[in-house]
Amino acid sequence: MNRNDQQAYDRGTSLFSPDGRIYQVEYAREAVNRGAPSLGVRTNDGVVLAAQRRTSSPLMEGDSIEKLHKLDDYLGAASAGHVADARRLIDGARTAAQRNRLRYGEPLGVETLTKDLSDEIQETTQVGGTRPFGAALLVAGLDGDDPDADPRLFQTDPSGAPQEWRAVAIGSGRDDIQEFLEDNWTDDLTLDDGVSIAIRGLLESEAELDADSISVATITTEGYEVVSEDEIDAVVDEHAPEDSDDDDE
Amino acid sequence: MNRNDQQAYDRGTSLFSPDGRIYQVEYAREAVNRGAPSLGVRTNDGVVLAAQRRTSSPLMEGDSIEKLHKLDDYLGAASAGHVADARRLIDGARTAAQRNRLRYGEPLGVETLTKDLSDEIQETTQVGGTRPFGAALLVAGLDGDDPDADPRLFQTDPSGAPQEWRAVAIGSGRDDIQEFLEDNWTDDLTLDDGVSIAIRGLLESEAELDADSISVATITTEGYEVVSEDEIDAVVDEHAPEDSDDDDE
Amino acid sequence: MNRNDQQAYDRGTSLFSPDGRIYQVEYAREAVNRGAPSLGVRTNDGVVLAAQRRTSSPLMEGDSIEKLHKLDDYLGAASAGHVADARRLIDGARTAAQRNRLRYGEPLGVETLTKDLSDEIQETTQVGGTRPFGAALLVAGLDGDDPDADPRLFQTDPSGAPQEWRAVAIGSGRDDIQEFLEDNWTDDLTLDDGVSIAIRGLLESEAELDADSISVATITTEGYEVVSEDEIDAVVDEHAPEDSDDDDE
C-alpha cells in the first residue's frame, strides 16, 4: 500500500485499513523502537531486568531517567518508548499492586498484572479520541514469596497483546539483542549468568556503553534488588571490547 | 467500485456504502484472515478445537500465544485475528461464564454465550467512535454436564452474526482447510477421528508445521482437555508428508 | 444528481441531500436487497412466513442461518439483509414480547410491536454517530389467542416506516416475488394455499432452490409452527420445473 493510501487509514485507532491493519498501533510500536533498549532474562533463580539509560546532559540525575521500576516486593518492570506513557503504565501497575495487597492481603500475580495492563492498553486501540500507549513494558517477578514460586517474565505491546518470554528485548536495537539472547539463553542459567547475559545483551546493540548508562535489577525470592554499578562494571570490562568487535562485523 | 469511491465510505462503522456494505466490517475480516488459522470439529463425543501458534522467537513461551482457551468446565474457545481483540472477547466470555454460575448456579449455554458475544460485537459495527473487533472466535462445548448434552460448535464474525457449524476453520488458509473439512467430515466421527481431522486440517494450509506449533483441545462430558504434544506428533508424523505433497500441487 | 454531488450528502444519517433524500437510509435498503429473500402471506386462517437460507458451506448448521424466528406464542418474524442487524432487531422484539407478558399479563400486539421496532429504527436515521439498520423484518401473528383475533402482517423498513400487507416480499429478487404475490393472492386463501404460494414465491426468484434451502412457518390460533421439510418438498417438486422455465425467460 503506498503512502497516500496508507494515510487514508492511519489517523485514528478506530479504523482498520483495507488489509486489516491498525496503523496507529504500528506507529506506536515505532515509538517503542525509538527508545533506548530494555531487556529481561528469566533464570531458574529469578528474573533479571536491564536497561540502557540515555542522558541528555551530565547534570541530569540518573535516577530520574531510570527505566527499571520496583512495583511491589516481588514485582518489577522495565520500559522502553515514550517516557511519559511508560510512566503512566508503571504508575498504574504500582497502584494495582498496592490495591491488591490492601484488598486481598496478598501480592498481585505477575500474569494477572500483565493482563490488567494489557486490557487498559487494548482499550486505547479500539475506541476513538485517544492514541495508543507509545511504550512497552517488561513485567517480571514471582507470584509472592512462596519459595516454590516460579520466576516469570512478560511483555506488554502497544496493541494490548501480552506475551510470556524466557528472555526478551524491547526498544532500539531490539533485533540484535534478541538474536544474542536466543544464542545465549539456556534453561539452566544461574542468576549471575542472567545478569551477565543481560548486560552483554545491551552491549550488543551499543558497544560503547559504560556502566553508568546501564541499570540492572533482579527479582528473586529475596525480593527486588538493584545490581551495583561495580558489578555492572565488571561485566562491561570483561565483555565490551570483544563484543564490540563482533558487532562491527 | 473503484478504490477512490470505496475510500469515501470505509472510514467508519457508522456508514453504509451505496451498495449496502459496511467496509470497516469487511476490513476487520481481513484482520482475521491475517491471523494463524484455528478450527473446530464437532463429533458425536464432543468438540475438537485446534489452532496453529506462530512464534516470533524460540524464547517466547508457547502458552503466551495460546489460541485455545478454557472458558468454563464444558466451554472452550479458539481464536484467529488481532490477538489483543481476541483476548478481550475471550476475557468477556470467561467473565460471563463465571457470572452465570454465580447467579444461576448452572453453566452458561454454548449458544447463549455466542449470542451475547455477538451482541457486543454488533454494537461496535453500528455506533461511531469505535472500530469492529478484528478477531473471530470458535465457541465450543456442551450445555453443562448432562450426559445427553449435545456437543455444539459456533463461530463469531466481526459483523456480529453468529453461525453454528459441524466443522469450521477461521484465519489464514481458511478456504483450503474448510474444503478439507468438507471432504472429510462425516456424522459418525469419534473424538479421535475429530482430533486427527483437526490436525490434518491445519497441515492442509501449512504442511511444514511441527507438533509444537499446534494446539489441540477437546470438550466432552469429561470436560475441557488439552491434547498432549505426543498425540499431536503421532498424527503429524503420519500425515504431514503425503499431505504436503498434495498441498504443493 | 451525479456521483460527486451525491457523495457530498451520503456520509451520515443526520444529513438531507438538496432534493430531500437521506442517502444512508437508501444505502441501508441496498443492504436489505443484498440478502436472501423472505416473504409473508396473510390468509384467513393465519399468516405464512417463508425465507430462503443461503449456506456458504455444507458444514454450516441450517438453523444458524435461520431467518424465521418465533417471537412469542402467536408472534413470528422473517428477516432480510445484514444478518447481525436483523438479529439485534429480532432480539429486541423477543425481549419486548416477554416484558409485555410479565408486566401486563397479556401478549404484545403485532402492530404495537412493529411500531416500537420502527421507533427504534427511525432514531438511527436522524441522530448522528450511528448508521441505520441494514435489515428489514416481516412481523406476523395474531393479537393473542382470541379465536377471533385477525391475522396480521407488517413490514419494517430501514427508514423506520412500518407498513401493513396482505402479502409482501423483502430481500433480493423482491420485485419478481412481489409481482407473483400480486398475481396469486386472493382474500379467500386457506393456510395451505398460503404455504403453497409462499414457497412458489421463493422459487419465483430462484428456481433451482431445493427444499432444505427454504424455511416456512405459520402463525395461527394454534400458535407458531414450523412447516416440515417434507411438506416443502412436495410443493417444490410440483412447481419448480414449470416456474423455472418461466423464470429463465
Next chain:
Amino acid sequence: MNRNDQQAYDRGTSLFSPDGRIYQVEYAREAVNRGAPSLGVRTNDGVVLAAQRRTSSPLMEGDSIEKLHKLDDYLGAASAGHVADARRLIDGARTAAQRNRLRYGEPLGVETLTKDLSDEIQETTQVGGTRPFGAALLVAGLDGDDPDADPRLFQTDPSGAPQEWRAVAIGSGRDDIQEFLEDNWTDDLTLDDGVSIAIRGLLESEAELDADSISVATITTEGYEVVSEDEIDAVVDEHAPEDSDDDDE
C-alpha cells in the same frame, strides 16, 4: 450562490450560509415536497383534513399508509413528507395529548400542541448532530368539547415555525392545490362544503385519483370522524372529469 459555494454550508443544521440561510432546513422542506399531498380546510362547523395515499403495491393495506391521524377526541393531524419522521411527530403529539388529559383532566389545545411540536422541531435545526424532521403536519381540531369552541387549523414546518390557516396544503403539488383553495375558500362554508373542497383540492394536483387513494376526516364538536369511501366517491365522480381538463391546461 453556485452549487460549490452552497455545498460549503449545507452539511449541518448548526451552520448559517453567508446569506443567512440554513440549507438543511430547506432540504428538509424538499423532503416534504416529495411526499403525497395533504390539506386542511377550516369551516364554521369544524375542520376537514384530506390526504392522498400512495400505494406501492395493491397488496399493501391502505391503513398502514394512512396519513390522517386521530390524536385525541377533538384533535387530528395530516402529514406529508418522510413517513418515518411524520410518524415520530404524530406519536409525540398523541402522547402529549394523553399526558395533558391525565395531568390536567382536560384536552390539550390545538395551538398549544402545535407550539410544543414546533419547539421540538426547532431544536433539531439549531443543535448539531441531528437532522431536521423531513415532514410537515397539519394539526386540526377544537379546544375541547365546548360547543362554542372554534375550529382551528395549524401547520408545522421543518424550520419549527408554526402557522395558522383557514385552508392549506402541504406536499407535492402544493402550489396548485393552494391556489385552488384560495379561489374556493369562503368564510361561510358548511362542513359538507369543506369535504367537497378538500377532495377537489387533491384532484387538482392529480386528476386521476380514485376514491380509495383519498382519505378524509372531519373534526367537529361530534369528535374525529372518518369520511366514508362512498361519500368520497360521490365527490370524485362529480368533479374529477372537469377538474382534470382544467388541470391539463
Next chain:
Amino acid sequence: MNRNDQQAYDRGTSLFSPDGRIYQVEYAREAVNRGAPSLGVRTNDGVVLAAQRRTSSPLMEGDSIEKLHKLDDYLGAASAGHVADARRLIDGARTAAQRNRLRYGEPLGVETLTKDLSDEIQETTQVGGTRPFGAALLVAGLDGDDPDADPRLFQTDPSGAPQEWRAVAIGSGRDDIQEFLEDNWTDDLTLDDGVSIAIRGLLESEAELDADSISVATITTEGYEVVSEDEIDAVVDEHAPEDSDDDDE
C-alpha cells in the same frame, strides 16, 4: 479577505478568523436582515412597537405570523429574522417573566430580561455544536406599573450584545427606516406621535404596505395594547402616497 479564505473560518461559532471576526455571527445577522422589518419608538408616555407581516397566502391567519408579542403586563417584544428562532427566544422571555412573578412577586425588569436573553444568545456564539440565533428582538416596556417607571427599549443581536435605544429598526430595509427615525425622533414625542412615526417608518422601507400588513402595539402604564387596524389605516392613508414618492427617488 477573499471568499476562499473566508470559508476557512466560517464553519462554526467556535472559530475566530485571522482578523478577529466570528463569521457565523455575521451570517446570522444576514438572517435577521432577510426578515420583514420591525421597529420600536420610545416616547415619554410609553414605547411603540411596530412590524410588517409578510403573508405567503391570503388564507393564512395573520395572527400566526404576528411579530409583536405581549410578554407580561408591561413587557412586549418585536422580532425580525428566522421565525422559529425568534419564537424560541420569545417563549424563553415569556417563561422568564412568569417565573419572576411567581418567585419574587414582581414584574421582571426590561433590562434584566434583555440581559438574560443576551446571555443565552452569547452562549450559542462561543461553544461549538450549535449555530447562533438567526433572529433579533426588540424588548420594550416599563419596569412594573409604577406610574414613574421609565419606558425603555432594548435590542438583542445575534452576537449576544444588548443595546438600549430611543428608536430603532431591525430586519430588511433597516438602514432606510433607521435614517427616518433619526430624522424624526425627538425627546418630546407623545404616544400618538410615536405610533405615527412607527407606521411611517415601516412605509419608508416599503411604500405599498397596506394597513393589514402592519401590526402596532403600545406599552404604557395602561399595559400592553394592540393598536387597531383603523388607527393604522388612518396613518397609512395620510402618509403612504408622499412617502412613496420620496422612496422611489
Next chain:
Amino acid sequence: MNRNDQQAYDRGTSLFSPDGRIYQVEYAREAVNRGAPSLGVRTNDGVVLAAQRRTSSPLMEGDSIEKLHKLDDYLGAASAGHVADARRLIDGARTAAQRNRLRYGEPLGVETLTKDLSDEIQETTQVGGTRPFGAALLVAGLDGDDPDADPRLFQTDPSGAPQEWRAVAIGSGRDDIQEFLEDNWTDDLTLDDGVSIAIRGLLESEAELDADSISVATITTEGYEVVSEDEIDAVVDEHAPEDSDDDDE
C-alpha cells in the same frame, strides 16, 4: 509561515502550530484590537478608567454601549473587543464579587478577581469545542475600604495571562496610547492628573473625539465614581487641538 501553512493550525484552540503558537488566541487578540480603546491609569489616590464609546446611531442610548463597569464598591472594569464576550466576563466578575461578600463578608481582592477571570479564559484556550474570549478587561480597584489599601490595575488577555500595570491601554490605537502613557505617567500623579492623562490618552488615538464619546470613572477609597461629562469636556477642550496636530504628523 505562509498563509496556507498557517491555516493548517488555526482552526481550533486545541492545536499548537509547529513554531509553538496558538493562532486562535492571536486571532482573538485581533478581536480586541478591533474594539474602541479603553485605558487605565493608576495614581497614588486611586485608579482611573477611561474608554471610548462608539455609537452607530445618535438614537442609541450611550449607557448601553458603556464600556466602564462598576463591579463592587471598590472594584471597576473597562473592556475592549467583542462586546458580548466582554459582557459575559463582566457579568462573571460581578457575580464573583457578590458571592465573595456573601460568603466571606468581605470584598473580593483585585488580584484574586483577575486571576479567577484568567483561569476561566485560559480554559477556553486549551480545550476543543469552544473559542477564546475575544475581549480584554482592565480590572481596577482597591482591596476593600481599608484607607491604606493600595490602588491596583490589572489586565486580562485572551490567552488567560493576567498582568499588573501602572497604566495601560487596550483596543484599537493601543500602541499610540501606550506610548503616550509611558511618556506621561509618573509615580506622583494625583487623581486629577490621572483623569487628565486618561482622557488625553484617548484623544491620542482619535483626536476628534468629543466628550460624550468618552467615559471616565475613578475608584478610590470613596468608592467607584463616574466622572461628569463637564469635567471630561474641560480636559478635551484644553487638549484636543494640540494633540490632534501631534497625531497627524
Next chain:
Amino acid sequence: MNRNDQQAYDRGTSLFSPDGRIYQVEYAREAVNRGAPSLGVRTNDGVVLAAQRRTSSPLMEGDSIEKLHKLDDYLGAASAGHVADARRLIDGARTAAQRNRLRYGEPLGVETLTKDLSDEIQETTQVGGTRPFGAALLVAGLDGDDPDADPRLFQTDPSGAPQEWRAVAIGSGRDDIQEFLEDNWTDDLTLDDGVSIAIRGLLESEAELDADSISVATITTEGYEVVSEDEIDAVVDEHAPEDSDDDDE
C-alpha cells in the same frame, strides 16, 4: 519527513506519526523555547531558581510577569513558555501543596508534586480534544523542614516526563545556558555560589540583561527567599562585561 507528510499527523494529541512521534508535544516544546529562560541550580545548602523577565512596557509591574513562584514553605517553581499555561500548572501545584498540608498535616514532597503535575500533563498528550501544556516548570525545594532534607530540583516537560537535575535551564537560549551550567556546576557549591552561577547563566544567553530583568529565589531550610535586586546587581556588574565577550565568540 517533509512538511506535507508532517501535516498529516500534527493536528492532534491523539495521533502518532508513522515514525512514532507526537508532533503536538514537539510543538508545545517550541512554545517553551519561545519563552524567556528560567534555570535552577542545586547546591548543598538548597536550590537556587532564577529567571529572566521580559517586559513589553516600562509601565508593566514586574511582579505581574514574575516567573518564580513560592508554592509552599519549602517549595518553589520557575516557569518558561506560554504564560497562561504555566500559571495554570503553578496554581494546580499550589493547591496540591495546600491540600496536602490540610489532609496529612505535612508538606508535599518535591518529587511527589512533580509526578502529580506530570500525570496531569501526560493526560493532555494522549486524549483528543485538548492541546498539551505549552509550558515547562522547574520544581525545587526540600521535603519539609527536616534539617537533613536534601535539596531537590525537578523539571516538567510538555510530554509529561519528569526529570531530576543538578542544574538545568528551560526556555529560549536553553542550550547555551545548559552548556554554561555543565561547565560550572560542581558538587560542592555553596548557596552563594549557586546564586552567582544562576545569574551568570542567564547572562550567558543575553548579556545585556540588567538586574531588574532578573529574578532569583532560594529554597533552603530557612524556607523560600527572594534574592534582593542589590545582590543580583552585584553579580551582574561583576560578570556581565566579560561574559558578554565570551558569548560573542
